[in-house]
Amino acid sequence: MVIARNPQEETYLEVLRTLRTEEQNLLIDRLKALSEQPAPRDSALDALIGQPLAPAEKVKLEIETLTQYFHYRRHLLACALTASQVAKRLGTSRQTPHDRVKARTLLGVLDNGVVKFPSWQFDPASSEGVIPGLPDVLKALQVSDFAKLSWLTHPQPVFEGQTPIERLKAGDVDRVVQEARAVGVV
Structure with a gap:
């Protein structure tokens, strides 16, 4: 079963689907830059979810996720x-x-x-x-x-x-x- 997404996520995914390879690479670069900026800390959230990921780990996961999504999309549309x-x-x-x-x-x-x-x-x-x-x-x-x-x-x-x-x-x-x-x- 497909998991329901909120309208904001659907809009984001629709935009991602239209990107050319060069645009995908630009997005990845910008995500890297954003993920290196420190985020405000919330001690209650930290207690609930544990230690936050290091910036490098976060970037790696974001890039892996985007890469998997693009591969998945290309696979489904290959034929x-x-x-x-x-x-x-x-x-x-x-x-x-x-x-x-x-x-x-x-x-x-x-x-x-x-x-x-x-x-x-x-x-x-x-x-x-x-x-x-x-x-x-x-x-x-x-x-x-x-x-x-x-x-x-x-x-x-x-x-x-x-x-x-x-x-x-x-x-x-x-x-x-x-x-x-x-x-x-x-």
């Missing part, structure tokens, strides 16, 4: 298609994939200023060109497009370790839609 490729696959105009993302009948994720479409969602045997039930699931998911991608492609305990996509392909549309409605709900 994604462009709008032109999707249009050719579906036999439509180049604008149609973008319209379908807005209508939440196709999943597209903004990556370096370009909308990318995960290739696993397409099904040439389906009348809509996507896995049956996927549009219903996309409409039920009330999270960011990247969170949708992450949830759909990761094994979920409620599906006995299968991914929601695997369950959709098996015809378990109603159950996947039901679970999708609960994603991000605290």
Whole structure:
């Protein structure tokens, strides 16, 4: 299950997702500089959570976390298609994939200023060109497009370790839609 984030975190993540490699490196440099500044101390907080991390440890963890996030994102979008490729696959105009993302009948994720479409969602045997039930699931998911991608492609305990996509392909549309409605709900 995807953990719900507050709106501020979602906005921060959306901005991070759009950064080019050079911008990511600049952000890392700025985080290093900020983390080296001493923070005000709170003895009650110290008593609760223990000793704070040394600046170097904090920087290392922040960089590792950002690096893991960028690798994870690249991994999920490695086999994604462009709008032109999707249009050719579906036999439509180049604008149609973008319209379908807005209508939440196709999943597209903004990556370096370009909308990318995960290739696993397409099904040439389906009348809509996507896995049956996927549009219903996309409409039920009330999270960011990247969170949708992450949830759909990761094994979920409620599906006995299968991914929601695997369950959709098996015809378990109603159950996947039901679970999708609960994603991000605290």
